Amino acid sequence: MTATLNIVGGGHVGRALGRLFYQRGVFEVQDVLARSQASAQAAVDFIGAGRAVASSEALRPASAWMLAVSDDSIGEVARLLASRGGWQGAVVFHCSGAKASTELEPLRAAGAVAASMHPVRSFADPRQVAEAFDGTFCGVEGDADALAVLNPAFASIGARMVAIDASAKTVYHAASVFASNYLTTVLDAALRAWQAAGIPEDVARELARPLATETLANVFRLGAETALSGPIARGDAATVARQQAAVEDWDPATGVLYEALAGATWDLARRKHAGRA
Numbered sequence: 001m002t003a004t005l006n007i008v009g010g011g012h013v014g015r016a017l018g019r020l021f022y023q024r025g026v027f028e029v030q031d032v033l034a035r036s037q038a039s040a041q042a043a044v045d046f047i048g049a050g051r052a053v054a055s056s057e058a059l060r061p062a063s064a065w066m067l068a069v070s071d072d073s074i075g076e077v078a079r080l081l082a083s084r085g086g087w088q089g090a091v092v093f094h095c096s097g098a099k100a101s102t103e104l105e106p107l108r109a110a111g112a113v114a115a116s117m118h119p120v121r122s123f124a125d126p127r128q129v130a131e132a133f134d135g136t137f138c139g140v141e142g143d144a145d146a147l148a149v150l151n152p153a154f155a156s157i158g159a160r161m162v163a164i165d166a167s168a169k170t171v172y173h174a175a176s177v178f179a180s181n182y183l184t185t186v187l188d189a190a191l192r193a194w195q196a197a198g199i200p201e202d203v204a205r206e207l208a209r210p211l212a213t214e215t216l217a218n219v220f221r222l223g224a225e226t227a228l229s230g231p232i233a234r235g236d237a238a239t240v241a242r243q244q245a246a247v248e249d250w251d252p253a254t255g256v257l258y259e260a261l262a263g264a265t266w267d268l269a270r271r272k273h274a275g276r277a
Contacts, residue, residue: 002028003063003149007050008077010034010043013095014068016126017119018047020133020157027153031059046126061086064149065112067094067104074103082106091149093117093142097173100166101142108143115142115150116169119159120176134158141166186261187212189254196250225272232265233272 005027007014014032021027029050034040040052053059059081069077074094088111092104097118104114118139123129138159140147151161164172187208194204218227231239240262248255 002026004028004030004060005064005066006030006059006062007032007043007047007066007068008034008056008059008081009066009068010039011068012123012126012129013119014066015043015046016123016129016133017066017068017095017157018043018050019126019130021153022047022049023130024157026156027064030062033059056080056084059084062090064091064153065093065107067092069094071096071098074099075106078104079106082110085110087112089113091115091146093146093150095119097139097176098170100169101146102166113143113146115140115146116166117150117154118173122180135160137162139164139172141169185257189257192254193247193250224268225275228265228268228272232262232269235269 002025005018005021007018007029010032011034014034018029018032022029029044029047031053032040032043032047032050033053033056034043037052037054040054044050044052065081067074067077074096078092087107090107090112091114092107092112093115094101094104095117096103097120099116101114101116103116104112108114116139119133120137120139121129136159138154138161140151140154140161141164142150154161190208191201191204194207195201199207215227221227231243244255244258244262247258
């Protein structure tokens with residue numbers, strides 16, 4: 001008999017993973033609880049299976065539980081669910097990259113085994129995620145008994161597991177922010193600077209495209225130290241100082257960003273040149 005899965009949270013992550021687990025026969029999606037009955041029903045409709053419930057009291061016992069709620073809600077939801085009882089041997093996991101499995105301690109104390117399973121990708125479009133999940137890396141940590149169930153389950157939907165240190169979970173998640181969110185912020189600064197020089201936004205995006213894509217390709221192929229180029233890599237401090245002053249004059253906030261990035265880039269350049277010695 002296929003193990004049953006209850007899903008708490010009707011957002012993009014719960015919907016995408018729920019659909020994958022259902023479509024690939026990994027879990028029997030049983031009950032779905034969200035902030036509203038309508039949201040829970042929308043999640044059930046997207047997944048293609050399950051029963052929308054209106055309260056935690058209506059949730060039936062299940063083999064596995066996925067808490068696909070906001071990071072700051074995980075501990076509160078775990079405490080609420082723990083008060084229900086009947087957790088002995090159940091597998092509970094959340095999908096947060098920022099919080100460790102220790103957030104599920106109330107459920108551990110009630111008899112469950114717990115883990116964190118964090119897919120390293122954007123869930124902005126859950127339909128696209130469900131269609132192209134194969135090969136997605138997942139940072140995992142938690143109880144051995146929970147991972148013994150969840151690692152094969154996630155492998156069955158195409159995930160590639162990477163064990164992480166729970167005590168470094170916040171730094172682990174910050175890495176994703178650097179690689180995604182802050183990359184967007186840096187590119188936004190580039191686009192705005194080109195526009196300040198009189199270049200239309202659509203043209204600025206085309207100017208940025210080859211620089212950004214070729215740089216990313218070089219980082220992934222060669223490593224960051226080898227891929228670094230430009231005035232700091234050449235040691236051209238005078239050029240960097242002129243740019244710093246010009247950016248500060250144009251937009252002080254972006255000048256602060258330039259200064260912070262320049263300092264980090266000088267450090268990277270020193271590692272680059274030390275590696276050649």
